[in-house]
Amino acid sequence: MVKKLKKHLFPIAKFFFDKYTLKKRKYTYEGITVKISAEVFPPHFTISTKILLEYIKPLNLTDTNFLELGCGSGIISLFAASKGANVTASDINQIAIKELKDASVKNEISLNVLYSDLFENLSDQQFDYIIINPPYYPKAPQNDKELAWFCGENFEYFEKLFAQLPNHLAPNTWMILSEDCEIDHIKQLATKNGLSFELILEKSVVKEKNYIFRIQKL
Numbered sequence: 001m002v003k004k005l006k007k008h009l010f011p012i013a014k015f016f017f018d019k020y021t022l023k024k025r026k027y028t029y030e031g032i033t034v035k036i037s038a039e040v041f042p043p044h045f046t047i048s049t050k051i052l053l054e055y056i057k058p059l060n061l062t063d064t065n066f067l068e069l070g071c072g073s074g075i076i077s078l079f080a081a082s083k084g085a086n087v088t089a090s091d092i093n094q095i096a097i098k099e100l101k102d103a104s105v106k107n108e109i110s111l112n113v114l115y116s117d118l119f120e121n122l123s124d125q126q127f128d129y130i131i132i133n134p135p136y137y138p139k140a141p142q143n144d145k146e147l148a149w150f151c152g153e154n155f156e157y158f159e160k161l162f163a164q165l166p167n168h169l170a171p172n173t174w175m176i177l178s179e180d181c182e183i184d185h186i187k188q189l190a191t192k193n194g195l196s197f198e199l200i201l202e203k204s205v206v207k208e209k210n211y212i213f214r215i216q217k218l
């Protein structure tokens, strides 16, 4: 019933969402402000970023090495850095990278921001935390904006990520997914690469279940 309703409301919601995000918008969390343009994943209406922010809020991150793989606006990275973590924020979207560098200066929070296709440009540095809020709809992305939403027709993003991840895995490698996506298929792709998913948080927001999984070696 809820899924059916969502399907009908989706085109209307998308129309307003696209219109709203056309302009550069500000997003503020705990006194940290980022400016987000149309090409970058907007945390305003999406649920996943906020769930991750709330999840890391009570953690003591002082002096931990923290990677946000696919950082988008970078609000999670800036927040983690404000809590004392040594943060690396990476993304394949150059606009996101530029805007996060600006936000780092404006908020006077330092972190390492770099362009990288998954782990390609990340050194052999080991992390205590790796946070991933992935694109998960199966369609080929056509531009920067779509890279935040679409993982390739055949889940190429996940194929590539899970092939690389065993060499980089952190004690806390967390991925957020929603019931809206093909979780079982994504789990299967992980299993193929010797990785398992452990559920560490389930949260329903507006009747949509969201999950944070810890990814480990099988």
Ligand SMILES: C[S@@+](CC[C@H](N)C(=O)[O-])C[C@H]1O[C@@H](n2cnc3c(N)ncnc32)[C@H](O)[C@@H]1O
Pocket: 041, 043, 048, 049, 052, 068, 069, 070, 071, 072, 073, 074, 076, 090, 091, 092, 093, 096, 116, 117, 118, 132, 133, 134, 135, 144, 147, 148, 149, 157
């Ligand atoms: C759903 S958004 C999440 C953004 C941010 N982590 C958050 O929670 O607000 C996914 C992000 O992954 C990035 N991305 C997609 N494919 C990538 C790749 N191959 N390598 C690095 N980043 C990628 C997108 O550009 C986008 O910023």
